[in-house]
Amino acid sequence: MSLTLHFHPLSSFCWKALIALYEIGVPFTPKLVDLGNPAERAALLQLWPIGKFPVLQDDARGEIVPESSIVIEYLDRHYLGRTRLLPADADKALQTRLRDRFYDLYVHLPMQKIMLDRLRPEGPKDPHGVEEARAQLRTSYAMIERQMAGGAWAMGDDFSLADCAAAPSLFYGSMAQPFGDGETNLAAYLERLKARPSFARVLKEAKPYFNMVPKER
Ligand SMILES: N[C@@H](CCC(=O)N[C@@H](CS)C(=O)NCC(=O)O)C(=O)O
Numbered sequence: 001m002s003l004t005l006h007f008h009p010l011s012s013f014c015w016k017a018l019i020a021l022y023e024i025g026v027p028f029t030p031k032l033v034d035l036g037n038p039a040e041r042a043a044l045l046q047l048w049p050i051g052k053f054p055v056l057q058d059d060a061r062g063e064i065v066p067e068s069s070i071v072i073e074y075l076d077r078h079y080l081g082r083t084r085l086l087p088a089d090a091d092k093a094l095q096t097r098l099r100d101r102f103y104d105l106y107v108h109l110p111m112q113k114i115m116l117d118r119l120r121p122e123g124p125k126d127p128h129g130v131e132e133a134r135a136q137l138r139t140s141y142a143m144i145e146r147q148m149a150g151g152a153w154a155m156g157d158d159f160s161l162a163d164c165a166a167a168p169s170l171f172y173g174s175m176a177q178p179f180g181d182g183e184t185n186l187a188a189y190l191e192r193l194k195a196r197p198s199f200a201r202v203l204k205e206a207k208p209y210f211n212m213v214p215k216e217r
Contacts, residue, residue, distance in 0.1 A: 002060030003028035003079070006044055007053050008035070010209045012108065012168035015202050016068040017054040019164045022198035024081035028056075069100050072161050085161045092155070099154045099162035102140070108169035110136040114176035118214035137177040141186055144170075148185035152192060159196065167193040171203075175213070 005021065005028050007014035021028055033053055034040050041051065048055045048066040056065040056074065065074045076085045086093050110133035117130050144166075147154070154162035170190045179187050193199050 002058055004031050004057040004059070005029070006031045006033050006047065006055040006057065008033055009206045010212055011053060012112070012172050013052070013068045014054040015168035015171075015199075015206070016164045017056065017071045018202045018205075019167055019196075019198045020072040020075055020085055020161070022201055023083035023085065023159065023164070024075055024079055025083075026075065026079040026081050069097075069104065069161065069165070072164055076161070083159060085159075085164065087155070087158070087160065096155050096160050096162050099160075100165045102143075103154075103162065103165035103169050106136055106140045107144075107173050108165070110134070110140075111169055111173040111176045115172060115214055118216060134177050137173060138180075141173075141177075141179055141183055144189070145183045145186045148189045163193065163196075167196075167199045167202075172213075 003021075003026065005014070005017060007018065007030060009032065033044050035044070035051075044053065044055065045051050047057065047064050050066065052066070054066075054068055054071055056071045057063075058065065058074075058078075061078065063074070065071050072085055086096055113126075113133040114130055114137075117126055120126070151157060153159050154166050166189070170186075170193065174187075174190060179190075194203065
């Protein structure tokens, strides 16, 4: 088996890559990285000096592929399987990348800001930054609510890279900043994502680690 995914089962950006791997149906070796273990952290830094996962290692092609969106495009290009995650049409592919960027930058990152602030001790907490992140999430949720008025998935009828990005960011996002009462399209979209077999499998595999998710204090 040529592919190894360096990951952690609770990491939201790793979920993005895992969803893609399960959608495509390509075999891979999951390599759980404990960043608290100095040797494992050093091994990840050897692969990708930024030190963030997911990182895909492809021994057959001699490639190290970091960054969840790039991992997914790489898989779509070289290991195309059951599900095509980037449309063949260039304009549709551009729109799909835009939705992926939207979910990463304007849902995933503010969600992370709120969740990670919960882990900070009382003194160095950043209430201003958290409030900005909440405002960003409220704006993004309102946009998604309108986008999801028609069509099952982020790009319409076909599941894509954009849905891989949406699933983890909305799952944890709903814990960081709950959806508004009127945001029924958004809530229904998250339920569809949770029921999708690829994401349902990711959630099942992450369940034993859920006690490590930071709670609001
Ligand atoms: N832009 C990166 C973000 C990856 C990222 O933030 N990963 C987090 C886990 S969800 C991580 O590795 N955190 C460990 C750290 O920052 O030390 C991607 O899309 O893969």
